Amino acid sequence: MLRKILKIIVAVAVIAVAAMLMAFIQWRDQQIRHLQADSIVVETAQGSIEYALSGKGPAVLILHGTIGGYDQARVMAEILGTDAYQFIAVSRPGYLRTPLSTGKTFEAQADAYVALLDQIGIDKVAVIAVSGGGPSALHFALRYPERCWGLVMLSANSDVRAGTENTSGRPPTVSTQRPSELILNTVFSDFASWILIELATLMPRPFLDNLVGTTYTDDIVNNPTQFQFYIDTLNSFALLSQRRAGAVNDGVRFTQFTGYSFENIATPTLILQGNKDMDSILAQQQYLDNIIPNSTYIEIDGGTHYMILSHRSILAPLILDFLKANSSW
DSSP, X not given: OHHHHHHHXXXXXXXXXXXXXXXXXXXXXXXXXXXXHTOEEEEETTEEEEEEEEOOSSEEEEEOOSSOOHHHHHHHHHHHTOOSSEEEEEOOTTSTTSOGGXXXXXXXXXXXXXXXXXXXXXXXXEEEEEGGGHHHHHHHHHHOGGGEEEEEEESOOOXXXXXXXXXXXXXXXXXXXXOOHHHHHHHTOHHHHHHHHHHHHHSHHHHHHHHHOHHHHHHHHTOHHHHHHHHHHHHTTOOGGGTHHHHHHHHHHHTTOOOOOGGGOOSOEEEEEETTSOHHHHHHHHHHHHHOTTEEEEEETTXXXXXXXXXXXXXXXXXXXXXXXXXXX
């Protein structure tokens, strides 16, 4: 009798595992088809770049954060809720179908954006940089002022010296340790991202509590539009294996990102920062406001690193008013 019960348990377990693997494979294939169908890969003077266009009007380049892609940048465009601008959502080098060789350094990434604009016939853009998109956005504004009519830094990374004792000019300590391949393969596993997204979709409250704070969780869960933005943001972390090269490169480059003359940026700049974000990001954004002459700094009370989900009603109008005031059209 015990043998029969054990056989049944094993059989059920095998069927369950097989069903789970089939569901994962179907999900992965669907994600790949969806991502490739909604974007274009163009060859530029700097290499291949993946992008997607939406809207019509003054051009706005959106740079996603670490562990993102053009799909994450496109969510940002959708959150703004307007088609009065032509949004260019790109996959930064190392993400999805933009190879890392297109721009390993943040300076080279800025060059790649110009090459993309040249290829698709766009003269000037405003730039909206989210999180890890900040460093290359700063280089774009610094290196190509004639191509940049506005800069928005949303919870964005910048000089690593900001907020630390190392503000003199001494180079920061750079970690050369690279995580083992086992750790990288585990963290950037497509299977892991599938499990995480499924759990965060089925049980959103604990995830939202962590992302935006308990004060705002109910507002997002109970608002279908806001909840969809949350789901879309989750899905922009799918297929982590295709975002690994960019994320690892970002991690290394961030530790070396210091000593640039961003005080020479003349572009109108809007700096939006939550006061509940990581201390390092908060200090870096405040530092930018101190050195960029034509900057406006707005601190959002209760805003975390993902405040665009919880404070959309505040942030979207601020960004749109800034774009309208500085538009080249």
